[in-house]
Amino acid sequence: MRMVATITACGLLLAGCGSGSEAGPSSSTTQPVSRPSSPQPAPSQRSTSPANQSKSPATAGTGIKTATSDFGVILFDSTGQAIYLFADEKSSTPACYGPCAVAWPPVLTTAPPKALAGVKQSLLATTKRTDGTTQVTYGGHPLYFYAHEGKNQVKCHNIQSFGGLWLAITAAAAAAPA
Numbered sequence: 468m469r470m471v472a473t474i475t476a477c478g479l480l481l482a483g484c485g486s487g488s489e490a491g492p493s494s495s496t497t498q499p500v501s502r503p504s505s506p507q508p509a510p511s512q513r514s515t516s517p518a519n520q521s522k523s524p525a526t527a528g529t530g531i532k533t534a535t536s537d538f539g540v541i542l543f544d545s546t547g548q549a550i551y552l553f554a555d556e557k558s559s560t561p562a563c564y565g566p567c568a569v570a571w572p573p574v575l576t577t578a579p580p581k582a583l584a585g586v587k588q589s590l591l592a593t594t595k596r597t598d599g600t601t602q603v604t605y606g607g608h609p610l611y612f613y614a615h616e617g618k619n620q621v622k623c624h625n626i627q628s629f630g631g632l633w634l635a636i637t638a639a640a641a642a643a644p645a
Contacts, residue, residue, distance in 0.1 A: 528578035529603055531610075533585030536621040538643040541635040542605065545583060547618040550574060552608040552642065555631030559594045561602055561609040567629040573602040574610040585638050606640020 530545030542550040551571065556562050563571050573596060580603045582588035590606045603610045613623040613633070624635040625645045634642035 528580040529574060529576035530581045530583045531574075531586050531591060531603065531605065532583035533638045536635065536643075538621060538624050538635050538645075539637065540585065541621065541624075541637055541643050542586065542610070544574065544612075548612050549616060549621045549623075550605075550636060551611045551613060551623065551633045552605075552636045553611060553629075553631055554634055554642065556609055559592070559604045559607045559609060561594060561596055563609075563611060563629065564597065570614050570628065571611040571633065572614055573600070574612060575600050576603050577601065587638065590640050605636060608636060608640060610636070 531550070532543055532545060533540045534543050534547070536549070544550060553563055553571065561573060563573070576593060580591045580593065582591055586605075592604045592607075593601045594604050594609055596602050611633070616622050621635055623633055624643055626633045637643050
C-alpha cells in the first residue's frame with residue numbers, strides 16, 4: 468500500500484512537469500509528426516523494451532537520433548521520444564530505480580544502440596541495471612524518458628525531481644541550455 472501511495476504521489480507531482488510546450492523534432496531525416504489524439508504508451512512499452520521489439524533482426528539495437536526542440540538540438544529515440552539525463556548520476560551506473568524509474572523509465576536496448584541522424588556512435592554505450600536489463604548511455608550518462616510525455620514533446624527539461632535535476636541531452640553529451 469505504501470509503494471502504491473508513493474508511486475501515485477510521484478505521478479501527481481510529475482504530471483505537471485514543464486510548461487507543456489511541445490517541440491516537434493525536425494532534422495534533415497525527420498519529418499514533424501502531428502500529435503495523435505490517443506494517449507501514448509508508457510516508455511516502458513515502447514520499442515526499446517524487449518517485449519515490444521519489432522520482428523527485426525536480433526542485432527537491431529535502440530536507435531538514438533537528434534532533432535530540434537525549444538532547447539536546441541537534443542537526443543530522441545527513433546520514435547520521437549525525448550531523452551534525458553539525471554544530473555545526480557556521476558558515472559554510467561544508473562541511480563534511478565523504483566518510483567524514480569516509473570516516472571523516468573530508462574532507455575533500454577537488447578543489442579548495441581545505433582547512432583542515427585546527428586548522434587556520435589562513439590558516445591553510445593550500455594550499462595547493466597540491477598534487474599539485468601541493458602540501459603543505453605551517451606557520453607557516460609545513463610539515458611531516460613519521461614513517462615508522462617508524448618512523442619515529439621520536451622516538457623521536463625531543467626526539472627528538479629527525485630532528488631536531482633533532469634536535463635535534455637545534446638549530441639555533444641552535455642545538458643541542453645535551460
